[in-house]
Amino acid sequence: MKNPHRTQRIAFFFLLLTTLLIVIPVGLIVVIIIQKGLPAINWQFLSAMPRQGMRAGGILPAIVGTFYLVSGAVTFALPIGLLAAIYLSEYSKGNKLTRLIKLAIVNLAGVPSVVYGLFGLALFVVFFKFGASILSGSLTLGIMILPIIITTSREALESVPQSFREVSLSLGASKWQTIRHIVLPNAVPGILTGTILGLGRAAGETAPILFTVAAFYLPRLPHSIFDQVMALPYHLYIISTQVPNVDEKVRYGTAFVLLALVLMMNLVAIIIRYKFRKNKKW
């Protein structure tokens, strides 16, 4: 018997089920990390150097390291990615070169992160002689998040209605003025979304920083961009696998801080995006 209402109910049930299946792991991750990690969080944990082979003390150098690396990566990737996106969206014609560039970007997004690590080692650490340093690590992470930023920025630029461009040009504005005053401001929310995605990725990756910057145990803060630093994901990996007898609390506490740091950076971007969205008038 075909009963459209029953079929519809069954379909809705499965759609709801799959959606819930996505929510469950996210919720569990947050709950477990908070539950097990929160007890470790205190002022000392956030502000002190690690002691006793990282079994005690704080994780300040790793927090600072991750913050520098992420800021560095976005500083490199955002301007380059944005300019590339502007070129692809506004200037490029649909010729072979453009297709090649687009193909390269798609492939860049598919490269495994450990390969980026090796690439960074060969290019920045060895060839440019930056050594294992914040600079090398940031550049490596920057290249890794470049495709994310380019792709999302391009989509944001292309979603600005063509009619706005035509109106601006019809008033005698130049192409660049049109991009600068009409297209870009309306694409900011989308560009920020891409930046948020890239930021989270850069903060969480271990492999690209493994050979390019991350220090195993370095209980002091960096003085220049040519210093090595500790970083949260690598620190978490070490205390979970390389150092015996680390309190579970410390591990989950580190994970909690990493999560909180990423969420906080996201929050800043979300607030900026919200402000722009509110001003958006179409």
Add this chain to the structure above:
Amino acid sequence: MVKFEIHDLNIWFGSLHAIKQVTMEIQSNEILSIIGPSNSGKTTFLRTLNRLNELNPRYKISGAVELEREDIRRLNIELLRQKVGMVFALPLPLPLSIFDNVAYGMRMHGEKNRKILEEKVRETLEKAYLWEEVKDRLAESAFKLSGGQQQRLCIARALAVRPEVILFDEPCSGLDPISTAKVEDALVKLKENYTIVLVTNNVKQASRVGDRTAFFLSGELIEIDRTDKIFTAPRDTRTDGYIRGKFG
């Protein structure tokens, strides 16, 4: 005085031959209405005059279009578009405030003085019969205006860069009769100082406001003459059929 001279104009978009061998003149300070069914090339013709067609990468052109005896392809494109303004079919405010919409063009041409901008914005909004309705809400988003107000805002915005010619691409197609009447009033007043080319789907509108009327069909210019002649004694039977509503 002749404003635009068009000789043997042909336009293609890829393999589509959109305008075929059009030769005509546009006089200063006249309202030239262009009528014709959909896909007859009216809008394409209009967008040739400010070179907006060039945004389409498949666009090809032959023949000559001269603005005051100068080939428009040799003119600086920004200068051409400043001289030849455009009002689009749908009201298309930019995502800015009412004030900034009108000031946009002037700012892009380098005007920074707030006083001058304020003065000019007021002046042009008055010319478009909109000032009284918006003078207390200039900082509001242009999208908060009604459709008819938005279209008059677009007229003001086009006027603000001091064009000599204004192209109207079916400016009333999205408006109710009252708003249409207001826009038409504005058109007739504007004629004193500007040359107006009005593309319209509305034959009656052409008969109401046009000094001369051109009839396009399938990319060809069938007939161009004084509006009263076109509407009383057209030379071509196809023109006659169209204005009587036999097709289109």
